[in-house]
Amino acid sequence: VWGNEKLAVVGWKGIDIVHYPHYQNQVANFVGFHRQNLAEGVLLALYYASAEAPEDVFLFEVVGPIGEDTVSPDSQMLQVEFASTPDFPLADGGRLHMTITTPAELQAAIAGNWHEVREIRQAVSRQQCQVAYKEEKLEVGEFTQQLLGQEAKVAA
Amino acid sequence: VTESKALFLQVASDLQAAELVYVEADEATYCQAAAKYQQATEKIVKAVCASVEEKGKATFQNRYTHNLGTLFTVLTLPNLKPLDTVFDASRQTQINSLMQIAPTRSTTLRNTEYPFQDAAGEWQAPATKGVFSKVEVTGYAFLSSQLLTATKAVLAELFP
Numbered sequence: 010v011w012g013n014e015k016l017a018v019v020g021w022k023g024i025d026i027v028h029y030p031h032y033q034n035q036v037a038n039f040v041g042f043h044r045q046n047l048a049e050g051v052l053l054a055l056y057y058a059s060a061e062a063p064e065d066v067f068l069f070e071v072v073g074p075i076g077e078d079t080v081s082p083d084s085q086m087l088q089v090e091f092a093s094t095p096d097f098p099l100a101d102g103g104r105l106h107m108t109i110t111t112p113a114e115l116q117a118a119i120a121g122n123w124h125e126v127r128e129i130r131q132a133v134s135r136q137q138c139q140v141a142y143k144e145e146k147l148e149v150g151e152f153t154q155q156l157l158g159q160e161a162k163v164a165a
Numbered sequence: 166v167t168e169s170k171a172l173f174l175q176v177a178s179d180l181q182a183a184e185l186v187y188v189e190a191d192e193a194t195y196c197q198a199a200a201k202y203q204q205a206t207e208k209i210v211k212a213v214c215a216s217v218e219e220k221g222k223a224t225f226q227n228r229y230t231h232n233l234g235t236l237f238t239v240l241t242l243p244n245l246k247p248l249d250t251v252f253d254a255s256r257q258t259q260i261n262s263l264m265q266i267a268p269t270r271s272t273t274l275r276n277t278e279y280p281f282q283d284a285a286g287e288w289q290a291p292a293t294k295g296v297f298s299k300v301e302v303t304g305y306a307f308l309s310s311q312l313l314t315a316t317k318a319v320l321a322e323l324f325p
Contacts, residue, residue, distance in 0.1 A: 046241040046249060048257035049234045073234040079269065081227060087235045088226040096243035109235040 027100045029058035029137045032066045035097060039068070040142045049073040052112065052149045057129060057138035065104045066097075068141070069129060071152070073111040080117045086110045086125050112152060119155050126156065133157050167219055172212035176313060179205035183309075187302065195302050196291035200277035202305035203263050209312050210236055210252075210260070213320065217245060220324045233264055247322065251315045259308050266297075 033056065040054040053071040081087075089107045093099035108125050110118065118126050132138040138157070143149060166174075183201035188194045214228045214236055222245060230236065237257050241249040252260075268278035275281055277297075280290045289296055 042243065043238060043241070046254065047234070047237060048254040048261065049237075070238060072238055073232065079231040081230060083227070085227045087228060087230045087232070089228075089239050090224040091222075091244070094244035107239070109238045111232050111235065114232065 027103075028063050030056065030139065032056070032099075033139070033141075036066065036068060036141050039097060040070070043070065043072075044142065047072055050144070051142055052144045052146070053153055054141040054143075055129060055138055056141045057132035058135070059106075059128060060131065060135070062104070062106075064100060064102065065106055066099065067106045067108075067128075067132075069108045069110075069125070071110055071112060071115055071149075079111075080114045084118070084121055084123050086114060086118065086123070112148065115152055115156065119152070129156060130158060167215070169212045169215035169219055172208050172215055173313075173317075176205045176208045176212065179208065180309060180313070183306065187306075189299065192294045192297070192299075193292040195297035195299070196277045198302050199266055199297050199305055202302070202309045203267050203277065206260055206263055206305075206309045206312060207231075207233065207267075209309070209316055210240070213240060213248065213251075213316055216320050216324060217248075231264070231267070233260060245323070247319055251312070251319050256308075256312070260312070263305055263308060 036054075036056040040051060043054075044051045049072055051070055051072055053069075055069040057067045057069065059065065059067050087109045089109070091097070091105040091107075093103060093105075097105055099105060110125075117123075129138060140153070143153060179201045183198045183205065186194055186201065187198035210233050211228065214225060217223050217239075218225050218228075223239065225239075228236065234257070237252050239245070240252045243249075266275060266277050268276040271281070272279075273282050275283075275289075275291070275296065277291050280288050283289050291297065
């Protein structure tokens, strides 16, 4: 697990501003929900922070079977952004950013050093990235290591 | 017209084209009908994502992905209930299976468009007798029409 430090502070309006890794438990529940509802399953889920939006939650998921798949022709993964919802409440103004990809696309992204890969590696270097879930498969371990640059550990 | 409505209009056209091109007695038409059902089904999923975005429930980037499995990750989220009933695991599997007949760069995968090499290394045209069966095409027709009906009903409930 990277980045265990607590960074919660109080803003000028008295509203709690929460930073990584405040949402660790919510992310774990969220990923658990995906694992139950996706036919092809979640292979890897990362919770990380972005320096550009430190109050937001960033979730990276690799889904689907390992094998032949299509890769985004414009070198960009599917990204979705949500405001606070009852199922994933966020601090005032916070956003949940999800990046979702497949193993084949992730391999292409690592080889091509796509933006999403660079952002995750920057979060790792700041100790603001943790594995929320990792399927125990050799291939998953390999692309996780390629992505994170070191042996990944699953959050407790 | 909104993007989602335009997509649903195109779905209706795809489904009509599939019915027009399908001739039960002519197996060479099966791949053409299958292609239209595959395209209609993919567009239904994308139309739902467009509806979600138009209603301000989420903001997408690159949602014209061919990896529908990544879109299911979003469409089954709790805040988009009851869409999860439309895209349950069983239907995801059926849709993923249908998407596998879309043309790819591979020369060994069966698809609706280009010749491919079978397990014995023989080239097969998608129109060749036996490459697609009547049972399969009927199943694709059922899946796409059932998905369209279920999707429209749930979207009307979610975004009245």
